[in-house]
Amino acid sequence: MLSKSQARTFFLGGTLVTFLAFIGLTVYSFQPKNDQTNIKKLDAKAIKGKAIWEANNCMGCHTLMGEGGYYAPELTKVIERRGEGYVKAVLQSPIPWGPKGRKMVKYEMNDEDTEAMIAFLKWVGEIDLNGFDRVVSPLAKD
Amino acid sequence: MKYKSQKVAYWFFALCMLLLVLQLTYGFIMGFARIGMDGLHEFIPFNTARAVHTNLLVVWLLAGFMGAAYYIIPEEAQRELVSVKLAYVQLISLAVVGVIAVVGYHFNHWEGRKFLEIPRELDYLVVVNVLLFLGLILATLFTGKRRTTTALVLTMGLLFAALLYLPGMIWFDSQVTDSFFRWWVVHLWVEGVWELIMGGILAYLLIKLTGVDREVIEKWLYVIVGLTFLSGILGTGHHYYYIGVNKIWLIVGGIFSALEPLAFLAMALFAMYMYRKGEKSHPNKIALFWTIGSSIVSFIGAGLLGFAHTLPQTNIYTHGTLVTAMHGHYAFWGAYAMIVLAIISYAIPNMTGRKRYNNSAGHLAFWLSNIGMLGMTVAFGVAGVAQVYLERKMKLDFMDVQNEISIHFVVLILCATMFTSGILMYIVEFLKYGKPTDEALEA
Numbered sequence: 001m002l003s004k005s006q007a008r009t010f011f012l013g014g015t016l017v018t019f020l021a022f023i024g025l026t027v028y029s030f031q032p033k034n035d036q037t038n039i040k041k042l043d044a045k046a047i048k049g050k051a052i053w054e055a056n057n058c059m060g061c062h063t064l065m066g067e068g069g070y071y072a073p074e075l076t077k078v079i080e081r082r083g084e085g086y087v088k089a090v091l092q093s094p095i096p097w098g099p100k101g102r103k104m105v106k107y108e109m110n111d112e113d114t115e116a117m118i119a120f121l122k123w124v125g126e127i128d129l130n131g132f133d134r135v136v137s138p139l140a141k142d
Numbered sequence: 143m144k145y146k147s148q149k150v151a152y153w154f155f156a157l158c159m160l161l162l163v164l165q166l167t168y169g170f171i172m173g174f175a176r177i178g179m180d181g182l183h184e185f186i187p188f189n190t191a192r193a194v195h196t197n198l199l200v201v202w203l204l205a206g207f208m209g210a211a212y213y214i215i216p217e218e219a220q221r222e223l224v225s226v227k228l229a230y231v232q233l234i235s236l237a238v239v240g241v242i243a244v245v246g247y248h249f250n251h252w253e254g255r256k257f258l259e260i261p262r263e264l265d266y267l268v269v270v271n272v273l274l275f276l277g278l279i280l281a282t283l284f285t286g287k288r289r290t291t292t293a294l295v296l297t298m299g300l301l302f303a304a305l306l307y308l309p310g311m312i313w314f315d316s317q318v319t320d321s322f323f324r325w326w327v328v329h330l331w332v333e334g335v336w337e338l339i340m341g342g343i344l345a346y347l348l349i350k351l352t353g354v355d356r357e358v359i360e361k362w363l364y365v366i367v368g369l370t371f372l373s374g375i376l377g378t379g380h381h382y383y384y385i386g387v388n389k390i391w392l393i394v395g396g397i398f399s400a401l402e403p404l405a406f407l408a409m410a411l412f413a414m415y416m417y418r419k420g421e422k423s424h425p426n427k428i429a430l431f432w433t434i435g436s437s438i439v440s441f442i443g444a445g446l447l448g449f450a451h452t453l454p455q456t457n458i459y460t461h462g463t464l465v466t467a468m469h470g471h472y473a474f475w476g477a478y479a480m481i482v483l484a485i486i487s488y489a490i491p492n493m494t495g496r497k498r499y500n501n502s503a504g505h506l507a508f509w510l511s512n513i514g515m516l517g518m519t520v521a522f523g524v525a526g527v528a529q530v531y532l533e534r535k536m537k538l539d540f541m542d543v544q545n546e547i548s549i550h551f552v553v554l555i556l557c558a559t560m561f562t563s564g565i566l567m568y569i570v571e572f573l574k575y576g577k578p579t580d581e582a583l584e585a
Contacts, residue, residue, distance in 0.1 A: 004291075004361040011368035018375040018398075025376075029388045030319070037318045037386045047315045057247075057254035060189025065385045066462030067256060067321060071176070071188045073540040074462055100541035101178055105187045124317060130392060132384030135458055135534055 036128035049120025052113055061104070064124060066132060072104065074136045076129070079122050087121065088114050143492045145216040147223035149578040152493050153233055154209025155486045159569045161202035161240070166562050168195040173558060176544075176551040186248065193247045193259040199474065200257065201240045206482030207339050208236075211279050211300060213489045214346050218293035219286025224278055232274045239267045255320070257328045258310045265311050272304045291360035292349070295367055296342025302335040318386035325381040332474070333377060333402060333444070337370040337409075340440070340481050344413060347433045347488055353422025362416075366408045373401035380452050384461050392454045399452040403445030406477075413437035426491060428504040432484035435512065439476030443519070447472055459534045464526035464547075472519040483568065494575045495582030507567035514561025518554050525550035 028034065053059070061072035078087060090097045090104070091114045097104040109117070127133070143149070171182055171191040180188075216223055223229055243260045246252060252259040260268065279300065283293055310327035314320040345363045349356050379395020413434050424430065447469040451460040460466065487504070491497050525547045532543040 002361065002365070004357060004364065007361045007364035007368070008291075011364045011371070014368045015371040015375070018372055022375050022378065025379075025390065025394060026322075028390065029322070029382075034388045036388065037316060039316060042316060050315065050317055050320075053317075054254035055252075056250065057189045057193060057252050057259065059254055059256050060192045060259075061187075063462040064317065065321065067385065068462070069189060069192050069256075070462065070464055070467060071172075071192070096183065100539075100545065102175075102541060102544065103180060103183050103187075105189070120317075127318065127386040129384045129386055130389055132458055132461060136462070 036130075038123070038126055041126070042123055043119065045116050045119040046123040047120075048113075049116040049118070049123075052109075052117055053120060056105070056107065065127070065129060066136070072102065075121060075124075076133060076136050077125050079118065079125050084118050087118055091117055143489075143578075143582050144584050145222045146580055146583065147226045147229075148213050148216050148489075149493055149580075150223065150226055150229045150233070151209040151213035151489060152578045153230070154205050154212060155490070155572070157233065157237055158202045158206045158209065158482060158486070159572055161198050161205065162565060163569065164244075165195055165198035165202060166558075166565065168192075168198065169558065170555070170562075173551055173555045177548050177555070190247050193252060194244050196257055197243065197247075197259055198240075201236075203336075203474075203478050203482060205233075205236065206478075206486070207300065207303075207336075207343075208232075208275055210339075210343050210482070210485045210489075211275075211296060213485065213493075214296060214343070215279055215282050215286075215293055218288070218290045218346070219283050220288055221282065221286045224281040224285065228274060229278055232271060232278065235267070235271050235274075239264055239271060255310075255324055258324060262311065265307075269304075269307065272307070276301060276304055290356070291363060292342055292345045292356075295338055295345070295363060299335045299338030299340075299342060302338070303331055306330050306335060321385045322382065322387060325378055329378045329381055330375070332478075333374045334371065336478060337374065337405065338367050340436075340477055341367050341370070341409065343481050343485050344409065344433065344437060347429065347484055348413060348416045348420075350488065351422070351424045351426070351430050351433060352416050352420025353424070354416045354420045358419075359416060362408075362412050366405060366412060369401075369405040369408055373398050373405060377402045380454075380457065383454050383457055396452075396454050400449065402452070403441070403449050406441040406445035410437045410441040425497070426488060426499045428499050428508065429484055429488035431505070431508050432480055432487050435508070436476060436480035436484055439472065439480060439512070441476070443469065443472030443474075443476040447519070447523075459530050460526070463529045463533070464522050465530065466526075468519055468522035468526050471522060472515065475515045486572065490572060490575045493578035493582055495579055496575050498575065501571075503567055504571050507564045507571060509564070510567065511561050511564030514557050514559070514564055517557030518561060521550045521554035521557060525554075 059068040061069045063070060063074045065076050091107055091109040093106060094108055096106045168191045171186055172188060172195060175188050212223065212229060243264050246261060251261055253261055279297055283289060283297055306327055309323045312323060341363055345359050348354065348359055376394055376398035379391040380399035382391035382395055417434055451457055451465050491499050528547050529543055532538045532546060533540060
């Protein structure tokens with residue numbers, strides 16, 4: 001029968017081994033050869049877009065790469081799906097955007113911030129998402 | 143109650159009750175918005191309501207864990223808390239940080255990262271607050287007369303929870319790297335170290351309520367928390383399938399997250415076996431209901447419903463849909479909310495000296511809240527599955543699908559009303575006990 005000290009060894013040993021494996025896999029994931037994000041294309045404009053994305057908690061309603069609030073559309077492929085002009089109109093709208101009844105916060109963004117957001121969404125749209133990008137895009141056949 | 147300083151736990155529990163009511167209020171705002179009743183949009187848009195709803199959940203659960211630690215550690219260490227005054231300072235500062243954060247969310251002051259919306263300057267205050275809490279708990283534990291496994295597991299959970307908050311405070315230019323390390327906090331909290339805290343509280347309650355030998359309970363506690371980390375750490379990979387990191391996580395995350403239900407199954411079997419094995423018939427049956435209920439509902443909510451969409455082949459369709467909300471609600475309710483309500487139900491009669499447990503209102507609160515939450519979970523599930531088929535398979539537009547499934551949110555609101563009735567009854571019972579008193583000290 002299992003003793004208490006054996007149970008403790010199982011806990012401590014199992015934790016240590018899996019934690020080390022987790023760290024190893026994290027290091028592996030972020031090696032340049034394993035990059036799936038086109039990190040070299042991530043420019044200052046897209047980084048500014050990410051800051052605006054966070055400052056307005058867009059994730060509180062939308063999802064991006066499947067993460068967010070499930071209240072407003074997935075934006076992973078939004079530039080491909082809607083085009084830059086549509087996204088610009090939404091971000092700069094002087095009234096809350098809501099063509100099908102669900103209102104968005106009115107942001108009235110200036111051109112500079114809008115361009116940064118578009119650059120950010122474009123960069124996200126080109127990430128290799130292991131197949132998820134095909135599922136969330138209406139252009140996909142599967 | 144054996145030590146006067148345990149009374150400080152009462153005020154942490156009272157804060158829990160207050161924040162829980164606020165959390166439910168914002169939940170209703172979100173529910174009504176989903177069926178088109180968004181009259182508060184100008185003042186409380188959905189993203190604000192959501193940030194408040196989820197952050198209040200985290201804060202009231204943390205307040206509950208802290209209250210549990212202030213109640214359990216003195217008894218386990220067999221000494222008074224090292225400083226009651228500092229514990230009150232810690233409580234007040236926690237409440238103040240929480241209030242500032244929540245008010246700030248209404249004025250677009252946040253970080254906009256799911257579950258970690260607290261702005262950076264408040265993050266530092268959270269760190270100071272948690273360090274003070276840990277200092278008090280560790281000092282009490284290590285100057286006490288004994289160091290039990292239960293106390294060590296509980297303290298280890300709280301210590302790791304504090305350490306794991308740090309990766310969430312680092313800025314990353316890349317959204318992918320940001321998400322990757324955000325899950326170090328969120329996943330490793332709720333599917334890792336919080337389970338240690340849950341296990342510690344569960345073991346304490348089982349020792350007290352069933353009378354089973356401490357050595358037996360603590361041995362199995364090690365096995366359960368061992369299974370938790372063995373599956374949960376690499377199980378983080380299920381959040382990495384489709385966020386732009388390497389495909390290796392599809393294999394690693396798939397295998398280890400499929401093992402995650404084992405820890406919850408072990409927890410449920412452990413609790414039920416100890417209950418059957420126990421020869422002691424503790425009169426506080428309502429605390430026993432919450433304790434055993436927590437172990438069973440956490441297995442269903444966190445274990446089974448998590449497993450239902452954790453394999454990459456399924457998750458590619460369910461990722462980013464209401465299926466996640468289904469799992470999230472029942473998992474948090476079973477694993478963490480119920481265990482906090484269990485320790486409150488056990489501790490309050492001991493702190494106030496009023497043995498008014500086992501009245502019908504307490505039992506009604508248990509069943510109403512549990513049936514209500516089950517109904518909410520089913521409503522989210524049906525809405526989520528319909529969303530998957532209509533949006534991901536049939537390729538219908540997002541809002542067209544949302545309008546189609548809005549009826550399920552009417553059901554959700556009805557079930558949430560039942561759930562809230564149960565919670566309000568629980569809070570009325572809490573208030574009826576009155577305040578803690580030194581007269582409740584055991585001789």
